[in-house]
Amino acid sequence: MSDRISVAKTYKLYIGGKFPRSESGRVYPVTDTKGKFLANASHASRKDVRDAVSAARKAFGGWSAATAYNRGQVLYRVAEMLEGRREQFVAEVSASEGVAAKKAQSLVDASIDRWVWYAGWTDKIATVLGAANPVAGPYFSFTVPEPTGVVGVLAPQESSLLGLVSVLAPVLATGSTAVVVSSADRPLPAITLSEVLATSDLPGGVANILTGRASELGSWLASHGDVNALDPTGAEPSARADLAREAAGTVKRVLTVPDTEPDWTADADISRLRRYLEAKTVWHPLGV
Amino acid sequence: MGIFEYAPAPESRDLANLKSHYRPFVNGEFVDGSGEPLKTINPATEEVLAEVGTASVSDVDTAVKAARKAYNGVWSKMPGSERAKYLFRVARLIQERSRELAVLESLDNGKPIKESRDSDVPTAAAHFFYHAGWADKLGYAGYGPNPKPLGVAGQVIPWNFPLLMLAWKIAPALATGNTVVLKPAETTPLTALVFAEICQQAELPPGVVNILPGAGDIGAALVGHGDVNKVAFTGSTEVGKAIQRQIAGTAKKLTLELGGKAANVVFDDAPLDQAVEGIVNGIFFNQGHVCCAGSRLLVQESIAEELLEKLRYRVSTLRLGDPLDKNTDIGAINSAEQLAKIKGLVESGDAEGAQRWTSPCPVPERGFFFAPTVFSDVQQSMRIAREEIFGPVLSVLTFRTPDEAVTKANNTPYGLSAGIWTEKGSRILWMANQLRAGVVWANTFNRFDPAAPFGGYQESGFGREGGRTGLEAYLDV
Numbered sequence: 001m002s003d004r005i006s007v008a009k010t011y012k013l014y015i016g017g018k019f020p021r022s023e024s025g026r027v028y029p030v031t032d033t034k035g036k037f038l039a040n041a042s043h044a045s046r047k048d049v050r051d052a053v054s055a056a057r058k059a060f061g062g063w064s065a066a067t068a069y070n071r072g073q074v075l076y077r078v079a080e081m082l083e084g085r086r087e088q089f090v091a092e093v094s095a096s097e098g099v100a101a102k103k104a105q106s107l108v109d110a111s112i113d114r115w116v117w118y119a120g121w122t123d124k125i126a127t128v129l130g131a132a133n134p135v136a137g138p139y140f141s142f143t144v145p146e147p148t149g150v151v152g153v154l155a156p157q158e159s160s161l162l163g164l165v166s167v168l169a170p171v172l173a174t175g176s177t178a179v180v181v182s183s184a185d186r187p188l189p190a191i192t193l194s195e196v197l198a199t200s201d202l203p204g205g206v207a208n209i210l211t212g213r214a215s216e217l218g219s220w221l222a223s224h225g226d227v228n229a230l231d232p233t234g235a236e237p238s239a240r241a242d243l244a245r246e247a248a249g250t251v252k253r254v255l256t257v258p259d260t261e262p263d264w265t266a267d268a269d270i271s272r273l274r275r276y277l278e279a280k281t282v283w284h285p286l287g288v
Numbered sequence: 289m290g291i292f293e294y295a296p297a298p299e300s301r302d303l304a305n306l307k308s309h310y311r312p313f314v315n316g317e318f319v320d321g322s323g324e325p326l327k328t329i330n331p332a333t334e335e336v337l338a339e340v341g342t343a344s345v346s347d348v349d350t351a352v353k354a355a356r357k358a359y360n361g362v363w364s365k366m367p368g369s370e371r372a373k374y375l376f377r378v379a380r381l382i383q384e385r386s387r388e389l390a391v392l393e394s395l396d397n398g399k400p401i402k403e404s405r406d407s408d409v410p411t412a413a414a415h416f417f418y419h420a421g422w423a424d425k426l427g428y429a430g431y432g433p434n435p436k437p438l439g440v441a442g443q444v445i446p447w448n449f450p451l452l453m454l455a456w457k458i459a460p461a462l463a464t465g466n467t468v469v470l471k472p473a474e475t476t477p478l479t480a481l482v483f484a485e486i487c488q489q490a491e492l493p494p495g496v497v498n499i500l501p502g503a504g505d506i507g508a509a510l511v512g513h514g515d516v517n518k519v520a521f522t523g524s525t526e527v528g529k530a531i532q533r534q535i536a537g538t539a540k541k542l543t544l545e546l547g548g549k550a551a552n553v554v555f556d557d558a559p560l561d562q563a564v565e566g567i568v569n570g571i572f573f574n575q576g577h578v579c580c581a582g583s584r585l586l587v588q589e590s591i592a593e594e595l596l597e598k599l600r601y602r603v604s605t606l607r608l609g610d611p612l613d614k615n616t617d618i619g620a621i622n623s624a625e626q627l628a629k630i631k632g633l634v635e636s637g638d639a640e641g642a643q644r645w646t647s648p649c650p651v652p653e654r655g656f657f658f659a660p661t662v663f664s665d666v667q668q669s670m671r672i673a674r675e676e677i678f679g680p681v682l683s684v685l686t687f688r689t690p691d692e693a694v695t696k697a698n699n700t701p702y703g704l705s706a707g708i709w710t711e712k713g714s715r716i717l718w719m720a721n722q723l724r725a726g727v728v729w730a731n732t733f734n735r736f737d738p739a740a741p742f743g744g745y746q747e748s749g750f751g752r753e754g755g756r757t758g759l760e761a762y763l764d765v
Binding site for chain 2: 065128129131133134135136137139141143148149228240241242243244245247248249250251253254256271274278279280281282283284285
């Protein structure tokens with residue numbers, strides 16, 4: 001008998017809780033850092049972006065209205081699933097980023113820990129950022145943070161899993177929903193993450209993950225009328241001004257991000273959470 | 289009518305200390321701007337009030353340089369406790385000169401003296417008091433132990449609340465250690481230039497505050513200046529988008545307070561008389577020149593007729609006329625241009641089939657006035673239900689269920705404010721949750737306080753002014 005032929009996997013997009021092929025039928029080859037062919041990934045199109053945005057919009061009502069406690073539980077459940085797939089992620093991060101197994105292990109562990117960290121924020125962020133406003137008058141006035149809406153995320157190009165988790169988890173923790181374009185050349189951990197999300201309790205459409213080129217898809221996200229915020233981390237620095245101009249058409253919130261990819265292993269803070277939150281101030285008269 | 293007859297009760301125009309000529313304020317001094325001087329008029333009489341020197345693009349550069357020098361040399365280095373004392377001084381001086389400021393504001397803007405006197409000027413002082421206290425407590429604001437200022441702030445403000453918007457912009461900027469170059473609106477530069485005098489009286493270091501009167505091109509030059517680190521704009525959504533586009537790709541931090549088309553939702557169990565007062569306050573305050581005005585009234589169908597009847601009666605008692613009369617409720621529209629815009633939108637309401645009712649109040653022959661107007665039978669697709677009118681024009685729509693009210697209220701690209709009128713507490717909180725708006729007033733409307741964050745969702749802009757949240761706009765966090 002010859003050696004066993006492995007079962008090759010066909011990689012697809014993750015939209016609305018389902019795994020469709022790209023509407024365009026396009027695929028592109030994914031290789032490891034040494035150029036060895038790993039798989040063909042779906043190359044998302046403009047139509048796929050639109051479908052993903054509409055799925056994210058549809059999911060927004062339910063996800064944003066879920067109790068913070070519930071959202072925290074759901075996100076923690078994702079971390080459990082990540083842990084379960086740890087070995088697969090290590091292999092994919094190692095192949096994608098060309099790092100040794102030990103380094104890949106520590107990156108995966110950091111990714112899981114980061115997800116847990118953000119999961120724990122869901123039911124605390126309102127306490128930290130909200131306020132009872134001491135207004136000068138007979139009124140009760142309070143301010144609560146609320147999710148911004150649908151967020152378009154161009155995931156980091158270098159850090160295939162830890163970077164991705166660091167930009168996606170804060171969006172979900174606020175109660176916003178996401179359309180993510182994965183790292184173009186290192187999409188495998190993103191595809192596996194979408195399988196994790198699909199088998200966790202995260203409602204379909206809350207996170208949508210497209211494989212493809214930020215340079216092509218970023219513009220559709222930036223100009224889309226139903227996207228409320230844009231994280232341009234994965235865009236070429238030279239392309240960011242154009243993205244920001246397109247985003248201005250609908251007064252999108254555009255994150256300010258550094259030109260070079262930050263060190264994702266550094267501790268996270270709440271700045272990303274803050275950027276996906278609106279402050280709602282409610283007033284009511286006091287009296288008898 | 290005829291129940292209330294009022295004798296004229298005019299406030300003295302002399303209190304304004306009106307001068308024939310005003311000049312830009314740069315580096316602690318009033319200077320001759322190299323732009324074309326403009327004449328600012330009294331919109332209630334169309335008389336020229338004063339000539340105002342304006343800035344040119346080169347003056348923008350001079351002002352930014354002055355602000356940078358003050359930032360590097362003095363203001364960012366000064367302990368917060370010292371900055372605080374300057375801001376407290378400014379607040380006190382605004383209070384002490386409040387009569388002068390109120391009269392001047394009413395002359396230049398056209399708003400009733402009772403509003404400039406009781407609302408604009410005291411609230412402007414309150415913003416300086418509030419932020420003064422933050423200057424030495426920024427480590428407690430929730431942005432880390434020692435948050436840093438951004439640098440030079442370029443600020444562009446509108447004509448509807450000239451002094452108050454200045455306070456909203458300058459007070460937090462200075463408290464957090466930034467220096468500012470501010471461009472007041474072309475039609476309402478006067479109180480900003482008296483504020484500049486106040487900065488001198490407070491002995492604020494030169495360059496910390498610079499005021500450049502001018503038109504949109506000066507605003508664009510200021511916003512686009514390479515040495516400006518922070519841009520803050522309040523005004524129309526259209527201009528806000530242009531600014532966002534203009535500075536795209538730069539490191540400038542931006543906050544925008546833009547337009548609105550607020551829904552004021554009245555349920556069948558609302559206390560009707562209070563609701564009527566709230567509706568009137570929501571749309572006719574400041575002639576409806578309010579970005580968060582309750583311009584779309586959503587009434588539960590079962591009470592629509594009764595409410596409309598009460599509303600029309602109440603609106604017909606509003607007194608329109610001389611802004612300096614202490615009994616005037618509705619003053620002048622700020623400019624001929626704005627009056628034309630209001631008229632155009634009202635005509636579209638007629639053309640699209642809404643039912644127009646206009647208050648029978650007498651309208652002065654001179655000046656820019658527009659009688660309070662209420663449109664009923666308004667459909668969501670009509671321009672008067674979708675576009676910001678920015679005038680004393682109310683559009684009334686109806687709904688049957690709370691869900692329908694939410695859907696209609698949220699059916700707009702704007703998201704600045706909303707109102708809810710009902711006696712049912714659980715419904716208020718449910719509605720407040722559902723409405724996609726930055727400020728929700730329940731059983732009240734148009735309340736402002738420096739301690740309460742204000743700002744919009746979606747195309748009403750981003751960032752907040754006021755409260756702890758508002759400090760973020762001026763900090764490097």
